[in-house]
Amino acid sequence: xxxxxxxxxxxxxxxxxxxxxxxxxxxxxxxxxxxxxxxxxxxxxxxxxxxxxxxxxxxxxxxxxxxxxxxxxxxxxxxxxxxxxxxxxxxxxxxxxxxxxxxxxxxxxxxxxxxxxxxxxxxxxxxxxxxxxxxxxxxxxxxxxxxxxxxxxxxxxxxxxxxxxxxxxxxxxxxxxxxxxxxxxxxxxxxxxxxxxxxxxxxxxxxxxxxxxxxxxxxxxxxxxxxxxxxxxxxxxxxxxxxxxxxxxxxxxxxxxxxxxxxxxxxxxxxxxxxxxxxxxxxxxxxxxxxxxxxxxxxxxxxxxxxxxxxxxxx
Numbered sequence: 001x002x003x004x005x006x007x008x009x010x011x012x013x014x015x016x017x018x019x020x021x022x023x024x025x026x027x028x029x030x031x032x033x034x035x036x037x038x039x040x041x042x043x044x045x046x047x048x049x050x051x052x053x054x055x056x057x058x059x060x061x062x063x064x065x066x067x068x069x070x071x072x073x074x075x076x077x078x079x080x081x082x083x084x085x086x087x088x089x090x091x092x093x094x095x096x097x098x099x100x101x102x103x104x105x106x107x108x109x110x111x112x113x114x115x116x117x118x119x120x121x122x123x124x125x126x127x128x129x130x131x132x133x134x135x136x137x138x139x140x141x142x143x144x145x146x147x148x149x150x151x152x153x154x155x156x157x158x159x160x161x162x163x164x165x166x167x168x169x170x171x172x173x174x175x176x177x178x179x180x181x182x183x184x185x186x187x188x189x190x191x192x193x194x195x196x197x198x199x200x201x202x203x204x205x206x207x208x209x210x211x212x213x214x215x216x217x218x219x220x221x222x223x224x225x226x227x228x229x230x231x232x233x234x235x236x237x238x239x240x241x242x243x244x245x246x247x248x249x250x251x252x253x254x255x256x257x258x259x260x261x262x263x264x265x266x267x268x269x270x271x272x273x274x275x276x277x278x279x280x281x282x283x284x285x286x287x288x289x290x291x292x293x294x295x296x297x298x299x300x301x302x303x304x305x306x307x308x309x310x311x312x313x314x315x
Contacts, residue, residue, distance in 0.1 A: 051065055052065070056095070062210070084100050084139060086101060100138075101123055101127060103123045106118065106119070114148060114150040117153045118153070120156050127165050136154075151174040151175060182213045196214075197215070198231065199211065200231075200243055227287045263298070265299065265300065282309075296309070
């Protein structure tokens with residue numbers, strides 16, 4: 001598996017450089033910073049990628065990637081917002097779509113420590129009632145995937161955005177990922193409510209996109225137990241969200257140690273070739289990083305280390 005991943009990384013890096021050379025030698029007035037596949041770009045090239053969250057045809061925000069050719073955080077934020085804004089130049093594969101209302105302008109970006117303040121033009125308020133929460137989630141999750149940003153404040157024409165434009169529901173002054181994304185409620189009581197983020201896969205034209213779903217449940221178990229149970233049901237959402245984890249997979253034990261989450265499974269973690277599928281590795285790891293303050297996941301089978309991945313190694 002490790003050899004395969006190494007060869008894949010070399011191939012992807014070479015292919016990416018070829019694509020970038022092609023892009024930058026062809027005149028184009030469209031948004032050329034959009035990567036139409038989940039390619040990894042080595043920081044050694046002076047180019048970076050960052051996640052953005054776009055709407056798919058099933059009404060889920062999915063994790064895609066764009067190319068950033070800048071190093072300053074404010075410039076990265078500006079490019080992210082540009083890609084999240086509806087315009088005639090949007091050109092995403094697989095019918096993925098941005099949500100910020102058309103003609104919205106980002107008037108200014110200010111960074112103070114790890115807080116980003118966004119100041120939008122008045123067009124930002126032209127949100128559809130059924131999209132307003134997704135718009136805020138898309139912005140927050142996209143920008144907070146930058147390493148040096150932890151919170152966001154939103155202004156409109158220099159005035160604090162205190163509520164959603166249509167429902168008038170209050171918005172926190174400082175936003176972070178605790179607002180949730182692709183929310184799913186399965187609760188029967190106000191007591192013992194757990195909030196757990198589980199990552200699934202949305203496959204579009206043979207491309208895998210990772211989709212975080214914030215689940216609200218009456219379940220007081222450790223979050224990792226809930227994550228594994230959700231991913232091992234072989235359950236396919238009615239809206240094409242999938243898990244590749246075998247439903248016979250059992251989590252034997254687990255522990256956090258020195259910023260590493262060790263997860264010890266039975267043999268069903270393997271596929272038919274005694275390997276761990278990348279889709280399994282990534283959905284588990286994304287889910288762990290979304291719920292635990294660790295920077296590495298170690299997958300084990302019957303106590304033996306099998307696969308390890310760091311938070312910065314995910315696609």
